[in-house]
Amino acid sequence: MATFGVLVFPGSNCDHDAYHALKHVMNSDVKFLWHKDTDLSGIDFLIVPGGFSYGDYLRSGAIARFSPIMQEVVKFAEKGGPVMGICNGFQILLEAGLIPGAMMHNEKLKFVCKNVYIRTESTDSIFTSGLEKGQILDVPVSHGEGNYFIEEDGLKSLQDNDQILFRYCDAKGELTAEANFNGSIDHIAGICNEGRNVLGMMPHPERAMEKLLGSEDGKPIFESILNSLSVT
């Protein structure tokens, strides 16, 4: 059985949500990895969770990327190891250079905490292989700096290489201006790297795992991941 590792930084606050989603909903093996740890042996999949690592000082994710464990995460990812960064985790992966681009303050400067819709744009990844192209997911967001930015050339290469996995949309799957609540370029909610083994997404699938708590639309993402891990 695959073992998941959930990173814990001072200021992480979605580490337990990710742990719960994997351990109690998906019945997987999962362990916490402290930011000072450097041993990733036995770990098959890494989750960089949401929160406010190191108080988000300087820029979100900027300090966390220099933590001891992140040096190992970069090596793990460069060898093709699967890594998923959610919210602050996405920001950390951007700062670490594992995914291109940067995060700016939400266009309207407000911290937004609500459920939004995202549309599955590509099923060609271990994170989305069990989804349908165009599938709409109802998942929560909770961030102040989720306004994804990349230069024009970079955006073109994301589009050409099919690296955009999720876009913000409305309930019907339309890419309306209102649906793009944080001002992200090209409605981007989640992208993968060129090697397709690293995913960064602002919405929280790990907080949408049980119908009782509002939505279980995050589940198919973790099901896709578990299926891919059991095949390899």
Next chain:
Amino acid sequence: MYKAKVNVTLRPSILDPKGKAAHHALQNLGLKEVQQVRIGKFIELDVDAKDAAEAKKIVESACTQLLANEVMEDFEITIES
């Protein structure tokens, strides 16, 4: 010991919503002459180096690695002894 002053600013092509909000507030205060506001960061560092050139080099390395994110920010360094 040298004192380094670093200004980190958003690249001109990047929308600065904080600057826009401040600009809007200044307009409301009646300061119509203010045409644009861009908000950045000011960072001061005390650097132990043998000369100003070396100090600048060290601070440049600090900026490119950590203090600025060059995807969206520019930085400017002034070294004072």
